[in-house]
Amino acid sequence: MTTFWKPRQSAVPFLLIVALLCAGQAPLPEPVTDQETELGQAVYNQLRDKGEIIESSPLYDSLRPIADAISRVAQPRYNHPFKFFLVHETHPNAFATPGGNVYVVDSLLYFVKNAEQLAGTLCHEVSHTIHRDAMDRLKEQQRIERRELGIALLLGPSLAQMLAIQMIGDLHSLAYSRDVESRADVTGSDICAASGYNPWGLVWLFEEFQNADPNQIPQLLSDHPANGVRVQTLEQHFRENPSVFSKFDSRPESATPLIVPKDATERFLRP
Ligand SMILES: [Zn+2]
Numbered sequence: 001m002t003t004f005w006k007p008r009q010s011a012v013p014f015l016l017i018v019a020l021l022c023a024g025q026a027p028l029p030e031p032v033t034d035q036e037t038e039l040g041q042a043v044y045n046q047l048r049d050k051g052e053i054i055e056s057s058p059l060y061d062s063l064r065p066i067a068d069a070i071s072r073v074a075q076p077r078y079n080h081p082f083k084f085f086l087v088h089e090t091h092p093n094a095f096a097t098p099g100g101n102v103y104v105v106d107s108l109l110y111f112v113k114n115a116e117q118l119a120g121t122l123c124h125e126v127s128h129t130i131h132r133d134a135m136d137r138l139k140e141q142q143r144i145e146r147r148e149l150g151i152a153l154l155l156g157p158s159l160a161q162m163l164a165i166q167m168i169g170d171l172h173s174l175a176y177s178r179d180v181e182s183r184a185d186v187t188g189s190d191i192c193a194a195s196g197y198n199p200w201g202l203v204w205l206f207e208e209f210q211n212a213d214p215n216q217i218p219q220l221l222s223d224h225p226a227n228g229v230r231v232q233t234l235e236q237h238f239r240e241n242p243s244v245f246s247k248f249d250s251r252p253e254s255a256t257p258l259i260v261p262k263d264a265t266e267r268f269l270r271p
Contacts, residue, residue, distance in 0.1 A: 036135060037080060040099020047087060047103070048269050054086040054106065055269040058261045062109055066119050067102075069195040074126045082126060088266060096125040098135050106266065113208065114255035116192075116201025123188035123195070124202060130187060133180050182233045189234055190244070198248045199238070204255070206231050 047053050054060075067084040075082055080100040087103045092111035096102045102125050112118045128134065176184075189199035206227045238245040 036098035036132075038099075039135075039138070040080075040097045040101050043097045044085075044101055045271075047085075049271045051268050051270065052087045052089060053269040054088060054266045057086060057106070057266040058264045059086055059106055059109055059266070062258060062260045063104060063118075066115060066197070067122060069197065070119065070122050070126060070191060073191050073194040074123075074130065077130045078126075082129075084122070086266075088268070094121050094125050096129045096134070098129065098132070100129060102126060102129070106264075109258070109260045112205065112258060114201065114204075114252075115258045116198045116255050117205045118201075118258055119192050119195065119197035120188065120199065120202030120205060123192040123197070123199075124184050125188075126191060127184040127187035128176075128180075131180075131183060133176060133184065137176070178229060182230050185230055185234050186237050189237060193244050193248065198254070199234075199245065200248055200250050200252075201255070203231050203234055203250075204252045 044053070063084060063086060067082075071082045071084075078100060082100045082102060084102045084104060086106050089105045089107075091105065092108040093105045094103065094108055102122065104122070108121065109118065112121070185202060188202065192199040192201065209227065238248075
């Protein structure tokens, strides 16, 4: 995919050495370096340094088929490769960063009741990336900071790192407006439908949470008063596009069970 990848000039000598050391193997291409990739990489580094990223686990076998199906549909709409990582955190959650990385907290796999609910969550997160919601919010924050500090901030590596720390904090709280969330729900439902996953999964997840313990609710869905509005927006979108959505069964009884190994082992990526 030449659109997405090209070797950086500075990387050429290194790649040559690698090519010489590994005769017969093509050197790995370097991703295009831009602001989104750099921010995404900085968040990845932070999570890796905290020992949160799961390098290998049987849990990936449950996640991968769903993530792959969603990637196939979503990838043409975003110019960096989508990659899904399992992470270990206290609350079930999922979050996406600029650059295409999507993080899924391990306990979310045990928390959801079926494959459609997990797919809905992932489609929602991927849609935030396609809409560049995190970038928009960061730019807005930068505008505010510039005004407050009265200086022009240049995006160097240290600032990228600073923003990454900020971003990790932000992504763990519900900082998007209801409109931004609804827009991600709607695009997410289109992606789920095109991936073959029943887009009612996200609605089922919302409905289930009306009675759930607030501490156990994934943060992307924890904005209780707004959930009713988000369900209404989704249902309206389904009604207005019957050619896409009418073939899907709205009853949770029609859901596909998600097979998740009990007490799965996890090996963590270490810096
Ligand atoms: Zn969201």
